[in-house]
Amino acid sequence: DAGVTQSPTHLIKTRGQQVTLRCSPKSGHDTVSWYQQALGQGPQFIFQYYEEEERQRGNFPDRFSGHQFPNYSSELNVNALLLGDSALYLCASSGTGTEQYFGPGTRLTVT
Amino acid sequence: SQKIEQNSEALNIQEGKTATLTCNYTNYSPAYLQWYRQDPGRGPVFLLLIRENEKEKRKERLKVTFDTTLKQSLFHITASQPADSATYLCAPNAGGTSYGKLTFGQGTILTVHP
Structure with a gap:
């Protein structure tokens, strides 16, 4: 049973560019959440998708947007990248339980 | 605003001893609290969940109180x-x-020395 997978593993972008990160949830899970983790900090909640709709959102600007597909996989899009967007982006999936299962993350570097 | 504080950024102990990590929160009334483990360069891994009406939860060598x-x-x-x-x-x-x-809190880095 594959766990949560994310792609790509690493990414380097230039300020002002746009980026798309991808996530496939654990088998049987229908809810996907995205988090941003800066170095030395805990993960910060960006938003959560369920039934292809954004169900909850954290304190992130509209430059951060997402999508969930019918197969429950999800994308995170970030527009107009800033240096401060450099971080580890984590995807987590959950089903009926309250615990979340995290993927390995995508390391984004903005130069 | 809601605030979560975990004790000292780093905790060093000797093998065989008991490690105790603290999580304090303010302006919050959580219905439950979860603990995760994170290794360098990896995503967090769920360990334990405790609900507001539970005082203690155990799993193998792990124990959580609330x-x-x-x-x-x-x-x-x-x-x-x-x-x-x-x-x-x-x-x-x-x-x-x-x-x-x-x-999440900012995390506590635990190092267990042989």
Whole structure:
């Protein structure tokens, strides 16, 4: 049973560019959440998708947007990248339980 | 505003001892609290969940307590091993409309020395 997978593993972008990160949830899970983790900090909640709709959102600007597909996989899009967007982006999936299962993350570097 | 504080950024102990990590929260009434382990360059891994009406939860060498009066959770690892070295994160959750939205503390880096 594959766990949560994310792609790509690493990414380097230039300020002002746009980026798309991808996530496939654990088998049987229908809810996907995205988090941003800066170095030395805990993960910060960006938003959560369920039934292809954004169900909850954290304190992130509209430059951060997402999508969930019918197969429950999800994308995170970030527009107009800033240096401060450099971080580890984590995807987590959950089903009926309250615990979340995290993927390995995508390391984004903005130069 | 809601605040979560985990004790000291780093905790160093000798193998075989009990590690105790603290999670304090303010301006919060969590319905439950979760603890996760994170290794460098990896995503967090769920360890334990404790609900507001539970005082204590155990899983193998792990024990979590939850004191809603003190607004504090303690996480214990007994008979610690070098393999327990990692960052440990607490995440209180208000439940209800905030269900699934985890707010993490900054984490405590635990190092167990042989």
